[in-house]
Amino acid sequence: MESLNALLQGMGLMHLGAGQAIMLLVSLLLLWLAIAKKFEPLLLLPIGFGGLLSNIPEAGMALTALESLLAHHDAGQLAVIAAKLNCAPDVHAIKEALALALPSVQSQMENLAVDMGYTPGVLALFYKVAIGSGVAPLVIFMGVGAMTDFGPLLANPRTLLLGAAAQFGIFATVLGALTLNYFGLISFTLPQAAAIGIIGGADGPTAIYLSGKLAPELLGAIAVAAYSYMALVPLIQPPIMRALTSEKERKIRMVQLRTVSKREKILFPVVLLLLVALLLPDAAPLLGMFCFGNLMRESGV
Incomplete structure (x- = not known):
C-alpha cells in the first residue's frame, strides 16, 4: 500500500x-x-x-537548484538557507529575502542548493546560458539582419518615418505602466516600466535584451508577452486594415521606385552602425549584430 x-x-x-x-x-x-x-x-x-x-x-524543468529546494519544503534545508539570509525559515520569507538580496548572495544560495544535491532544470540552464547572459538576443538580431532587405527603404527613404512610428508605442507603453503604478493598480519601478515599454516597439530581441539589463525579474513575462502579441499580428491587423482602407486601395500593387545598387546595400549597414554607435554607444551590441547579419547577406559571405 x-x-x-x-x-x-x-x-x-x-x-x-x-x-x-x-x-x-x-x-x-x-x-x-x-x-x-x-x-x-x-x-x-x-x-x-x-x-x-x-x-x-x-x-x-524551469526551476533553478534553489527553486527546486524551496519547492520540496524540507524543514532542515529551509532552516540552513534562512540562517544564511537572516530570515524566518519559511518559503515566503526566504523568497522575500532573496528578492532583496544582492546578486552575489543569490549566487551563493544557488551554489548552496547545488551542494545539497539539487540541480537546475534544463530550461533553467538554457535561460542562464542563452538569455540571462544576453547571448540569445544578439544571435537572434544577427539572424534578423540577415533576413532584412533594405532595398525598398534605400529606394524611398521617406518610408523611414513609418518605422519611427514605433517609438510612439514605446513611450505610450512606458507612460501606461507608470500610470498603473501612480494609481496603485500595479507596482512598477521606472526601470521596469522602461523594460515593458520596449514591447511597444514590436521588437522581441530588443525587449529581451533590455529587460535582462533593467528588470531581469520581468524578463520571462516580457518575452512571452512581446512574442505572443507579435505572433498574433496576422490575426489583429486584417480587420483594422479593412476598416481604414477601401477595396480599391488594398489592390494597389506597390513597386520599388528605383533599383538599389549592390554597393549601396553593402555600405548601408556599415554607415548605419558607425553613425548610431558613435552617438549612442549603448546601442552598439544589438545594432552591431543586426548590421553584421545584414552585411553578410548583402556581401554574399
Whole structure:
C-alpha cells in the first residue's frame, strides 16, 4: 500500500495546480495556432512547447537548484538557507529575502542548493546560458539582419518615418505602466516600466535584451508577452486594415521606385552602425549584430 501511495504521489497529476492547468491549455492553444492556423509558427511553436515543458508538475524543468529546494519544503534545508539570509525559515520569507538580496548572495544560495544535491532544470540552464547572459538576443538580431532587405527603404527613404512610428508605442507603453503604478493598480519601478515599454516597439530581441539589463525579474513575462502579441499580428491587423482602407486601395500593387545598387546595400549597414554607435554607444551590441547579419547577406559571405 505504501508503494502504491508513493507511486501516486510521484505522479504529476497529483500535484497539478489550477495555474499550471491553465498554462498547459494556453500552451496547447499556441501550438494549435502555430500548426493548424500557421500563425507565426517560428514564434508560437517554441513558445507553446516551452510552456508545456515548464508547467509539467514535479518535473522542475524551469526551476533553478534553489527553486527546486524551496519547492520540496524540507524543514532542515529551509532552516540552513534562512540562517544564511537572516530570515524566518519559511518559503515566503526566504523568497522575500532573496528578492532583496544582492546578486552575489543569490549566487551563493544557488551554489548552496547545488551542494545539497539539487540541480537546475534544463530550461533553467538554457535561460542562464542563452538569455540571462544576453547571448540569445544578439544571435537572434544577427539572424534578423540577415533576413532584412533594405532595398525598398534605400529606394524611398521617406518610408523611414513609418518605422519611427514605433517609438510612439514605446513611450505610450512606458507612460501606461507608470500610470498603473501612480494609481496603485500595479507596482512598477521606472526601470521596469522602461523594460515593458520596449514591447511597444514590436521588437522581441530588443525587449529581451533590455529587460535582462533593467528588470531581469520581468524578463520571462516580457518575452512571452512581446512574442505572443507579435505572433498574433496576422490575426489583429486584417480587420483594422479593412476598416481604414477601401477595396480599391488594398489592390494597389506597390513597386520599388528605383533599383538599389549592390554597393549601396553593402555600405548601408556599415554607415548605419558607425553613425548610431558613435552617438549612442549603448546601442552598439544589438545594432552591431543586426548590421553584421545584414552585411553578410548583402556581401554574399
